[in-house]
Amino acid sequence: MSLSDYHYEVSHCHRCSYCKFVPFQVMKSRRFFQGCPSIAFRNFHSYAAGGRVILALSIIEGRLKEYTETLAKIVFECTMCGACQVQCRTYNYNLNPIEVMQELRTHLIENGQLIPEHLMVIDGLKREDNVFGEPKADRNRWLEGLEIKDINTEKADVLFHPGCRTCYDEEFWDNARAAVTILQNAGVDVGTAGKEDSCCGGRAYEMGYKGELVNYAEALAGRIKASGATKLVTPCADCYGTFKAYFPIVGQELDVEILHTSEMYDRLIKEGRIKLKKEIPMKITYHDPCKLGRRGEPGIPWEGEYKRVEPHIFAPVPEKPVKLGLGGCYEPPRDVLKAIPGVELVEMERNRIHSWCCGAGGGAMEAFEDLSTWTALERIEEAKSTGAEVMVTACPWCERNFRDAIKEAGGGFEVFDVTEFVREAMGG
Ligand code: SF4
Ligand code: SF4
Known part of the structure; x- marks a missing residue:
């Protein structure tokens, strides 16, 4: 679909501004009632979804x-x-x-309105197959010394996809290695794509570069087909959301089950193949990464048009799937944390489909650092307000942004990954 295909939709924005706030029905306090980081940061209507929808209408109608x-x-x-x-x-x-x-993003890129910081990311991606523009040859440094199959030479049931952040941010190497080891110790047959491993294309897509996503989707689908893997497992929520939601939208379904590591742990714990014996007496709160939660909801492609189906009714034909965010992954990471002896899990006011963002997505971390950092610090305040000692999440992008924001603010709080808690509860 292109921007003009959304004419009916954008001309039916109610101007209600619901897109700015947590719905009244679930709003708990004045402090944490904001839903959209962009409008909360700028406080000017154009920066809300409703404002951008009006911009789209003006562009489509040629004004x-x-x-x-x-x-x-x-x-x-x-x-x-x-x-x-x-x-x-x-x-x-x-x-x-x-x-x-x-579509508005893609439209602007196609019309030459480029964001310089995003362009640098895309140039690096085209050159080195990762969003940091780092040498492709360094992509597998995280797994040096680890015994793991290479699906280019051996069959494996599970293809482990680390994602660019994990591969090029040394702070997350230990996590990825621990994730692989946990799965192997539970009897899971794991492999990686070795020298063929690359970006998922999701961040490029969000920056408006649809073609990059299509290319990476096709390449990964080909690798999966050749490997015979039945599952694709990733510790990165950003990649998870790309595989589940974006690939189908650009016409590329993967012929495997797509799982986040926390979903694998949850399954293996319930099957008795991972045993969490060590007590961790700690009050913690969990942050839902957007692309594991509401934006990890499976994408359903829709090709159709709005037609007059009754004298008084215009409707999408065929019927358009309604996205509510409910199909994301919310309970598995929580169930894993709750299975750890001693852990007390407390919820933030905004959780699951109403979760506040970490600030790292959509190219904001790369081009709009002030928005990104402010958004992260808002979430840290919310986490602290629960009385939790630490926050746990399930995405290296969220963790990077939270940790950097906390450091910039002078410290005082810590963020961990679900894998770190699982490893500790297994006895290190
Ligand atoms: S985009 Fe915002 S203002 Fe428009 S209908 Fe949706 S919630 Fe209301
Ligand atoms: S995607 Fe998030 S930041 Fe962007 S307009 Fe919607 S709520 Fe606001």
Whole structure:
């Protein structure tokens, strides 16, 4: 679909501003009632999903012809967290603001309105197959010394996909190695794509570069087919959401079960193949990564058009799937943490489909650092308000952004990955 295909949807925005806040029905306090980081940070309507939807309408109807840097800033200064999509559902089933904003991004890129920081990422990606522009040859340094199959030479049931952040941020190597070891000790047959491993293409897509996503989706589908793997497992929520939600939208279904490591742990714990014996007496809270939660909901491609089906009714034909965010992964990481003896899990006010973003997504971390850091610190305040000693999450991008923001703010709080808790509870 292209931007103009959304004309009916964008012309039916109610201007209700529900996309800015946690729905009243679940709102718990004035302190944490905001839902959209972008409008909460800028406090100017254009920076809300509703504002961008109006921009899209103006472009489609030919009233907005001049694409300026300010327009690009408004469109891209957003974490693509999808909270607006869930909130818009409160009263409006005919509008998908997250899809509109995605098409708006692609439209601006196709019309030469580029974000310089994003362009650097894309150049690096084209050169080295990773979003940091680091040498491709360094991609597998995280697994040096680890006994693991290479699916290019041996069959494995599970293809482990680490993701660019894990491969190039040394702070997460230990986590990825622990994840592989935990799975192997539970009897899981794991392999990696070795020298063929590459980016998932999801961040490029969110920056408006759809072609990159298509290329990486096709390459991964080919590798999976050749490998005979039945499962694709990743510790990265960003990659998980890309495989589950974005690949189908660009026409690439993967012929495997897609699982986050926390889903694998949950399954293996319930089967008795992972035993969590060591007590961790700690009060913790869990942060839902957007692309594991509401944006990890399986994507259902839709090709159709809005037609007059009754004299008074215009409707999508065939019927368009409604995205509520409910199909994301919310309980498995929580169940894993709750299975650890001594752990007390407390919820933040905004959780599951209403979770506040970490600030790292949608190219914000790369181009709009102030929004990204502010968003992370808001979440840390919310985590602290629960009385939790630490926050646990399930994505290296969230962890990176939280840890950097905490450091910048002078420390005082810690963020961990689910894998670190599982390893510790297994006895190190
Ligand atoms: S995706 Fe997130 S940051 Fe962007 S408009 Fe929607 S709620 Fe706001
Ligand atoms: S995008 Fe949705 S929630 Fe936001 S103003 Fe329009 S109809 Fe309301």
